[in-house]
Amino acid sequence: MKLTSFLRQSGEERTQRILTGGVYGTMLFLAAPAFLMLISQALATTFDNWFILNYSDLASSGAVSYSMQAFNVIYNAGIGLSVAGTAILSRLNGQGDWKNSRHYTEQFMMMMFLLSLALGALTFAMSGFYANMALEELRPGVRLAMRLYAFSIPFAYFNNAYYALKNAVGKSEIPFVFTFLMVSAKVAGNAIFVAGLGLGVMGIGLATVFSHLTVSLAVSADVFFRKKGLRLHFKGFRFDKSAIRTLLTVGIPSVINNMAMSVGFWLINLESMKFGATLLNSINLGNNISSLMYNLTSCFGNTVTTAVSLNLGAGQNQRARASAKASVAMSTIGGCLGIAIIYLFGGPITRLFTNANPQVLEGALVTQRIAVLGAPTFGVCSVMCGVFIGFTRTKLPIAINLARVWLLRYIFIKAVESRFFLEQVMQGIFRYNLEINYTIIPWATVFSNTATALFAYAVYRTLHWEGDYRLKAAQKAKAAQ
Numbered sequence: 001m002k003l004t005s006f007l008r009q010s011g012e013e014r015t016q017r018i019l020t021g022g023v024y025g026t027m028l029f030l031a032a033p034a035f036l037m038l039i040s041q042a043l044a045t046t047f048d049n050w051f052i053l054n055y056s057d058l059a060s061s062g063a064v065s066y067s068m069q070a071f072n073v074i075y076n077a078g079i080g081l082s083v084a085g086t087a088i089l090s091r092l093n094g095q096g097d098w099k100n101s102r103h104y105t106e107q108f109m110m111m112m113f114l115l116s117l118a119l120g121a122l123t124f125a126m127s128g129f130y131a132n133m134a135l136e137e138l139r140p141g142v143r144l145a146m147r148l149y150a151f152s153i154p155f156a157y158f159n160n161a162y163y164a165l166k167n168a169v170g171k172s173e174i175p176f177v178f179t180f181l182m183v184s185a186k187v188a189g190n191a192i193f194v195a196g197l198g199l200g201v202m203g204i205g206l207a208t209v210f211s212h213l214t215v216s217l218a219v220s221a222d223v224f225f226r227k228k229g230l231r232l233h234f235k236g237f238r239f240d241k242s243a244i245r246t247l248l249t250v251g252i253p254s255v256i257n258n259m260a261m262s263v264g265f266w267l268i269n270l271e272s273m274k275f276g277a278t279l280l281n282s283i284n285l286g287n288n289i290s291s292l293m294y295n296l297t298s299c300f301g302n303t304v305t306t307a308v309s310l311n312l313g314a315g316q317n318q319r320a321r322a323s324a325k326a327s328v329a330m331s332t333i334g335g336c337l338g339i340a341i342i343y344l345f346g347g348p349i350t351r352l353f354t355n356a357n358p359q360v361l362e363g364a365l366v367t368q369r370i371a372v373l374g375a376p377t378f379g380v381c382s383v384m385c386g387v388f389i390g391f392t393r394t395k396l397p398i399a400i401n402l403a404r405v406w407l408l409r410y411i412f413i414k415a416v417e418s419r420f421f422l423e424q425v426m427q428g429i430f431r432y433n434l435e436i437n438y439t440i441i442p443w444a445t446v447f448s449n450t451a452t453a454l455f456a457y458a459v460y461r462t463l464h465w466e467g468d469y470r471l472k473a474a475q476k477a478k479a480a481q
Contacts, residue, residue, distance in 0.1 A: 026307065031300050031303045032299075034299040043183055044182065044186050049064070066134050069265055071149045077262075078115070079160055085161065113161075123146060138277070144202055151209050162219045178218065260402050282359070282360050286365065286366070297331040297380075299334075300328075301381075304324055308390030374446035400459075404448045408448035412448065413441070
């Protein structure tokens, strides 16, 4: 099939391709734009680091890095709800119930809009709280950044809701196009506000709002106005308790999951502060670069939900299972490729930050070389969680990801740093004097990813692939026709 024909397919045609095309080819078609979208999202943060490191000071850079981790607590809640929306709508689309799918779409969009307003206000109000947890020299920048980020939340949630609708019909290249637009707008904003006007932290915040607003304006054309677009309308809209209950049943666990993980990452960022502002920047820059490689694996975790949900909704259970197996194999290969890229080209990539502090660059290079070792197992864990969400068993990803971030990473760091471990275990048993430094952060990442991947795979093997997994609401609607 020609690329232009593929891109012009309707939602119904794209769904049929996912349900009938070759498994490996279909997963690659879904994963490629998802990978590009994830890379674009990661590049947005990396470009923020580049601009703030080269056109401001270390305190401003540390404030931006810390604020982004704190902001992600709220931002990722919307992503969690969007993933759940994709799972529900994919089931309806897979069964061909387009009328019911449109009804759920309107309910989902309105719910996301109201939630974004509430969380935007909450983020603004809590800016002082987040700032007080940071190093003293970072606090003014953190407070300013969080207040500006708060204004971007309604636009970001609207965009993520739109991406969920497109992912639900397998059109994952559309979210990439708009994410690329977001990154381009953010780079342009940073060039103007940070490099040109020298606004530092304020410039990063303004560029963030500008980038999400730009995408929202473009997305609105398809959602409300374009003839062949969604053409949603909310005149006379009323919430459907049954639809909202269904969305929240799947969505709330996913939201809690994403928020809990983000809180864990934020707390780990607080742990990184004990090494000072310079190494805090090193750790965050190294993690940002290694996260680009992680996207070679996590893209399959995002898209396997669509493939599994659509096939289960269509009663093609064994094809859903084959999609999961293909995703595991390809994500593992992607993780190994990421390791090779970092070890071969990590130095030149890191030295792109030419004007940054040399100590920051050295620490970043060490951090990324350790952290990237966990990429293959992270890919396996992501695919397993994507499969569980496809089954609408969203409590499993919560347990797995909470264990990964909290039990096996944050508590691992605290345990290794404890006097008992250093004196009683390392010195008393192994007769070795272990000195703790900043590398404990990336090593904790490798350990937690590996342990949770093994656990997730063990749970995956217990799934029952036989049976009727079609959405009950869709079955009732079809029976009434």
